[in-house]
Amino acid sequence: MPAGHTPPTEFATRLPVAEARAHVLALCAERRLASESVALDQALGRVLAADILAAHDQPPFANSAMDGYALRGAELPREGERRFRIAGQMLAGAAVEIAFGRGECVRITTGAPLPRDADTVVIKENVRLDGDAIIVGAGERAGANVRPAGEDIRAGARALRAGDMLTPARLGVLAACGQARAHVARRPRVALFVTGDELVPPDQPLGYGQIHDSNRYGLAGMLRTLGIEPEPVARLRDDPEALRVALLEAARRCDLVISSGGVSAGEADYLPGLVAELGRVHFWKVRMKPGMPILCGSIESALVFALPGNPVSSLATFELFVRPALLALQGANEADPPPRKARLAAPHVKRHERAEYLRARLEWRDDGACWATPLEQQGSGMLRGMAGADALVALGEDVRELGAGAVVDILPLPGLC
Ligand SMILES: Nc1nc2c(c(=O)[nH]1)N[C@H]1C(S)=C(S)[C@@H](COP(=O)(O)OP(=O)(O)OC[C@H]3O[C@@H](n4cnc5c(N)ncnc54)[C@H](O)[C@@H]3O)O[C@H]1N2
Ligand code: MOO
DSSP, X not given: OOGGGSOOOSOXXXXXXXXXXXXXXXXXXXXXXXXXXXXXXXXXXXXXXXXXXXXXXXXXXXXXXXXXXXXXXXXXXXXXXXXXXXXXXXXXXXXXXXXXXXXXXXXXXXXXXXOTTOOEEEEGGGEEEETTEEEEETTOOTXXXXXXXXXXXXXXXEEEOTTOBOOHHHHXXXXXXXXXXXXXXXXXXXXXEEOOTTEEOTTSOOOTTOEEOOHHHHHHHHHHHTTOOOBOOOOOOSOHXXXXXXXXXXXXXXXXXXXXXXXXXXXXXXXXXXXXXXXEEEEEEESEESOTTOEEEEETTEEEEEEOSSXXXXXXXXXXXIHHHHHHHTTOXXXXXXXXXXXXXXXXXXXXXXXXXXXXXXXXXXXXXXXEEEOSOOSTTOHXXXXXOSEEEEEOTTOOEEXXXXXXXXXXXXXXX
């Protein structure tokens, strides 16, 4: 009997989405990746393996927030004007301490340490120069334009949390804390298999019954939004022997194996039987549309996601299961974010009992709410609908009819900005 006809046994099937996601996250918690140290230049998008405690105050010293003149706030005039002799100047980076007396000030630039006896900076634009002195009028505020030491981050405080994904600003925090390297989770190694004898690469002409392979590019693109470059995998025919060898080899080399196609009920749908034979099926089929036939299993220590071949189904199931899995393997705090909300811009009728993920465009209107307009192309083979979508609108199993303005959960899709 061909492997495609060997029904896997002893696994959960037709799970609700939430249960399937919880199962995936639990599987990932058992498989957390080890950490490694990387230079900050290589750390964008990586997930911190430990809390970052600030070794010193940030800023490390009280400094001026503006270009101007540092002085004692108590000496500012309440009315009229007052003259301050310029005793010297402090430029950012200059390693000199300047002392100044009563009735004096120090010219200072933004970021320069505040002289010990100063507590106020009057900006350049608000003074009049008069020889070696400045004239300051009433109306200046004592204590103005000073950034106290540690106002951003106190020495010893937790600057970043284990599990934080390193965004550009977080890389800045690490650098500001004096860390040239970061301890981050190892990047997941991922193999991507695209199955289907009807598929030809986009640079080859189509024969009868053939289509261009789009999932390879869509799924690889999804991986790249997470900074993951898929491991090279040869193009395979729908041949169970070749697939068996390749799956086992990929599972030994990788943390996660993704396949596209061959996971439903067709004569050449070998994936479920092969995963059952080589490892274990954790669940097969989730009560969702698109993406119902998704399978999650494991072969040796690798997690396996067999995604449905319909192009929209493969991308939607990536977002719902594979992205959270890749984040959870790295211990990311963002692996299972709470759903975001939007208002549905047009009424919608759902005629089936599965959860539904509508492709929708988002728009922030003058009422301050985010409105989601479902696109016309909702078929699971209609890539154009997915390409025009900013988000998936998640409708629960029980939803049947929704009016315009109904509040719905949304799952934003990764974009380029
Ligand atoms: N009798 C049943 N038929 C189907 C079922 C079912 O439960 N019973 N499920 C349907 C659903 S829902 C989906 S989704 C698809 C998923 O099927 P497979 O994962 O087995 O995928 P394939 O049959 O290989 O392909 C489906 C569809 O997608 C096209 N495809 C596949 N790979 C690619 C690719 N790399 N790039 C572009 N397009 C691709 C393929 O040509 C098919 O048209 O099954 C339903 N059937
Ligand atoms: O669930 Mo399938 O993914 O509808 O096309």
